Structures are given as C-alpha cells and as structure tokens.
Amino acid sequence: MPSSSFIVLLGLLFVGGVADAQSTVLATLPGARRIELAPDDARPASEIVISANVSTGLFFDSDLLRDGIELEGRDRFSLVDVGQTTLRLVPSPRVTAGDQFRLVVRFQDGAAPRSATFLLRAHPANAEPLVEVYRGRRTIETYQQEAREVRDALVRCQQERAQLMAEHEAPAGLAGLISTKALDEHGVAGWVVTKDVAHAAGNVLEATIVRSYRSSTRVAVEIHLAVNSGAQPWVGKGAMLRTKAGVELKVLRLWQEHPILTGEIGRVVVEAEASAALVQGPFSLKLWEEDGPRSLTLTNVTFP
Structure with a gap:
C-alpha cells in the first residue's frame, strides 16, 4: 500500500489510540499480512520481510511484555518502538539484502503461546509495511476483509492473465504495439x-x-x-x-x-x-x- 495516505495512517496508529482501538485496527487495516500463532508454539518462526530505512509495523491482539522483546542485531535498527500492542521496526542503512535477524516477543498474560518468534529477512525493496499477529480468536470482520482481498487478488490475476494472453497472441514489432493499444498516433x-x-x-x-x-x-x-x-x-x-x-x-x-x-x-x-x-x-x-x-x-x- 505504497501511498502518502498510508504513511499518514500508519503514523496516526503509532502516535496514539492504538491500544484502545486495537480490535478495530486489526479488523480494518487493508493489505496487512496476517499471522496466526498456534497455542503449542510448535510451528517454525514466521518470516517477515524488511528493508533498510523502511518502517515495518507489527500489530498484536494481546498486550506485549515490553522488557521481553529480543531482537538480534538491535544496533543495526535505527528505530525499535515497543508499544502496548504494537512493535515498529526501521532497519538502518547498514542492513543489506540477505541479512537475517531473529525477533522474539513475549506476552503479558502468560497464556499460550507465551511468546512468538519471527525471522526478519532483509530485501532491497519489498518490506512488509503491516503485519497483524493473532494469538486468539479472530473477529468476523478480519475474515471478511481477508475474503475481499482474496477476491481482489483473483480479479487482478485474471486481468494479468488476459493481458499476457493478448500480448502472446499479438504480432511482433509496431503491429504488436498497436494491437495492444500501447501505441497511438503520438508514437513513443x-x-x-x-x-x-x-x-x-x-x-x-x-x-x-x-x-x-x-x-x-x-x-x-x-x-x-x-x-x-x-x-x-x-x-x-x-x-x-x-x-x-x-x-x-x-x-x-x-x-x-x-x-x-x-x-x-x-x-x-x-x-x-x-x-x-x-x-x-x-x-x-x-x-x-x-x-x-x-x-x-x-x-x-x-x-x-
């Protein structure tokens, strides 16, 4: 969701009111990736993609134990902001593609799972801006939002497939540009x-x-x-x-x-x-x- 409005939204969420409106935030943030934690904590660490100088926000449905956050290579992050139910990370320019960092968060209430482990993997550009982490039941709104996003993704895939087929069947050269409407009377x-x-x-x-x-x-x-x-x-x-x-x-x-x-x-x-x-x-x-x-x-x- 790479737009200026998204950046403003993210800033507002972190500045104030995150804890009081957490259930609403988790239910309405479009485009966020969702991670569900198993009670026995037997699944491998979930991977999250980060990029230098790009903010990645993690939203949890449970209160965090602020002193229980462990981040490998913490000195290579220019910002590690731990809130009541949020964690914001901004890798420094020293982080390069292929770097990996282990992140462990712990929860206040002591219920299962008591902690969650993530593997932060650095990529030149494809940082995940928002990640929602669910430890308990998800609201019906989050499933509805996810279903809408799946439908939108399916429509995009169908459009891309139609475009690829049209380009594959189109002639080469200038005729191909004209047939796919990429070229008009103004040329290139x-x-x-x-x-x-x-x-x-x-x-x-x-x-x-x-x-x-x-x-x-x-x-x-x-x-x-x-x-x-x-x-x-x-x-x-x-x-x-x-x-x-x-x-x-x-x-x-x-x-x-x-x-x-x-x-x-x-x-x-x-x-x-x-x-x-x-x-x-x-x-x-x-x-x-x-x-x-x-x-x-x-x-x-x-x-x-």
Missing part, C-alpha cells in the same frame, strides 16, 4: 536523462546511460549498467518505480541483455504501466538481484 517519446538522475549513496552498480520512454499506456527505462564489485555475474531479479508521493507503478517486465560481469556493461530495461496523469514528476527506480546485496537506486527519473 524518448529522453536521455543520464545527467538528470542521481545515484543513491552506497550503490555498487553504476548507470552509465539512462533513457526514458513513454507511450500511451506504458513507460520504460533503459539503463546501461556497470557492475563495480562482486564475484558473481549480476542478474536482475526485480524492479520498482515509485513516485515522490510513494505510489508504485505496476512493473510489467524486467528485461536484461545478458548477465553482467564485474567490469562489464550490460543493458537493462524496465517497463511499467502508467497513464499520462501518473508520469508527471520525478520517480525513483530501484533494481535488485535475487538474494544478493547488489542493488541500484536512481532518483529524479523523469519521462517525456
């Missing part, structure tokens, strides 16, 4: 934005050339990528295009010319859905490899 506009974009601190990858493109319904960023360190070839796993307000575009594909060795330059293209209204203003672009620390973050990416 392109810019060279190499001098405009800024590299985030700590990048081990370097964008030597950056070009941006826009059609009627799509945008694309072409990056000539140099790998400055690392023994293994760099192969892109994921990409994220986000507005300054925190709205993420739907990335359709990440195409890479070939695995990039240290000292080499390869071409990477990120394509995303975007209407004309969405492409106004600067974007941040992030690329990452699978289970590896090497990533690239570019800011001030603009489209024609």
Whole structure:
C-alpha cells in the first residue's frame, strides 16, 4: 500500500489510540499480512520481510511484555518502538539484502503461546509495511476483509492473465504495439536523462546511460549498467518505480541483455504501466538481484 495516505495512517496508529482501538485496527487495516500463532508454539518462526530505512509495523491482539522483546542485531535498527500492542521496526542503512535477524516477543498474560518468534529477512525493496499477529480468536470482520482481498487478488490475476494472453497472441514489432493499444498516433517519446538522475549513496552498480520512454499506456527505462564489485555475474531479479508521493507503478517486465560481469556493461530495461496523469514528476527506480546485496537506486527519473 505504497501511498502518502498510508504513511499518514500508519503514523496516526503509532502516535496514539492504538491500544484502545486495537480490535478495530486489526479488523480494518487493508493489505496487512496476517499471522496466526498456534497455542503449542510448535510451528517454525514466521518470516517477515524488511528493508533498510523502511518502517515495518507489527500489530498484536494481546498486550506485549515490553522488557521481553529480543531482537538480534538491535544496533543495526535505527528505530525499535515497543508499544502496548504494537512493535515498529526501521532497519538502518547498514542492513543489506540477505541479512537475517531473529525477533522474539513475549506476552503479558502468560497464556499460550507465551511468546512468538519471527525471522526478519532483509530485501532491497519489498518490506512488509503491516503485519497483524493473532494469538486468539479472530473477529468476523478480519475474515471478511481477508475474503475481499482474496477476491481482489483473483480479479487482478485474471486481468494479468488476459493481458499476457493478448500480448502472446499479438504480432511482433509496431503491429504488436498497436494491437495492444500501447501505441497511438503520438508514437513513443524518448529522453536521455543520464545527467538528470542521481545515484543513491552506497550503490555498487553504476548507470552509465539512462533513457526514458513513454507511450500511451506504458513507460520504460533503459539503463546501461556497470557492475563495480562482486564475484558473481549480476542478474536482475526485480524492479520498482515509485513516485515522490510513494505510489508504485505496476512493473510489467524486467528485461536484461545478458548477465553482467564485474567490469562489464550490460543493458537493462524496465517497463511499467502508467497513464499520462501518473508520469508527471520525478520517480525513483530501484533494481535488485535475487538474494544478493547488489542493488541500484536512481532518483529524479523523469519521462517525456
């Protein structure tokens, strides 16, 4: 739920009234992941994805024992805020992709389960912003909300499947762009934005050339990528295009010319859905490899 309204909501929840309205919060937060604890605590530790400088909030349906929180590598978190029924974590920039931390929380009432263990796994971009942890019975509202989210996800999958089938059956080249309505009479506009974009601190990858493109319904960023360190070839796993307000575009594909060795330059293209209204203003672009620390973050990416 990457939007400015979500950030405001999250801040309000943590600042005040969380404990008094906990049952309502757990029943109404859309998009939150749900974890249910077994009374015998026999299940393995639940994994939660975190990212550097990104807030992850855990909401519990029971009061926490504040002095009973154990967090491995606590000095590598810039914020660990323990509330009556909430825990907010913000990893510091020292946390890199692939890092793992063990988190143990304990509950005040002593009922089973008396504690819960989680495995925090660092990812370059895909942090889970909200996690609801249920120790007792869930309200009917939470099941209804979950059912709505499952239906919404099913509709999205059906739409994506229809789009993939249409693209698969479409002809190649310009005819394919026209048939899928990605191209209109205005054609495709392109810019060279190499001098405009800024590299985030700590990048081990370097964008030597950056070009941006826009059609009627799509945008694309072409990056000539140099790998400055690392023994293994760099192969892109994921990409994220986000507005300054925190709205993420739907990335359709990440195409890479070939695995990039240290000292080499390869071409990477990120394509995303975007209407004309969405492409106004600067974007941040992030690329990452699978289970590896090497990533690239570019800011001030603009489209024609």
